[in-house]
Amino acid sequence: MRVYKSNNFRIGCKIIFEKEPCLIESSEFVKPGKGQAFVRVKLKKLLKNQLIEKTFKSTDSLEIADILECKLSYLYNDGNFWYFIDDNTFEDFSIEKKIVGSSAxxxxxxxxxxxxxxxxKPIFITPNIFVELKVVDTRVTLKGEAINASTKLAKLSTGAIVKVPLFIQVGSFIKVDTRSGEYISRIK
Structure with missing residues (x-):
């Protein structure tokens, strides 16, 4: 069993904490004037996508998590499973709907x-930060409504709904930030 000592905790380290894989978001080594040194850490629980703060003694250690991140190409889905392929090895993967979650x-x-x-075993999916999608439906804005609103809702080709400026029409391609779900720009 490989372990990290608490004085080696660094941002990006993947560890096992409370029998779950965690990612270290921040780490601060503190040596008070009196008493034992400690490490203040922010951990992101990867299974629950939950952020917690924890303090460890300088003598503590945690097991290194067997985490692997692979760049895969999305092929298709059948409603229950999403299918991916590794472009280098041509190995295919089927991932359950609950794991894909809102990334779909x-x-x-x-x-x-x-x-x-x-x-x-796959635990979560991170889509590209920016995606370019086609607007398939949007509400027509009347001149009187445009005075009170600067945005409207648009449905995209993948089913996502985002706020877009009033000038975006059906058939337009837009760039969206997947982290926040916000409109970035129109693609010409």
């Missing part, structure tokens, strides 16, 4: 994404 609305066929594995 940003996945386009043949697009790449990062799939995170723990003990050779």
């Amino acid at each position: 609305k940003w996945l386009l066929e043949q697009d790449t994404c990062i799939v995170t594995f723990w003990n050779n």
Whole structure:
């Protein structure tokens, strides 16, 4: 069993804490005037996507998590499983709907994404930061409504709904930030 000593905790380290894989978001070594030194750490629980703060003694250690991030291409889905392929090894993966979760609305066929594995099982998917999608439906804005509003809702080709400026029409291609779900720009 490989371990990290608490004085070696660095941002980006992947550890096992409370029998779950965690990512260290921040780490601060503190040596008070009196008493024992300690490390103040912010951990992101990868299974629950939960952020917690924890303090460790300088003598503590935690097991290194067997986390692997692979760049895979999305192929298709059948409603229950999403299918991916590794372009280098041509190994294919089927991932359950609950693991894909809200990332599904940003996945386009043949697009790449990062799939995170723990003990050779997928635990979550990170889509590309920016995606270019087609607007398939939007509400027509009347002149009187334009005075009170600067945005409207648009449905995209993947089913995602985002706020867009009033000048965006059906058939337009837009760039969206997948982290926040915000409109970035129109693609010409």
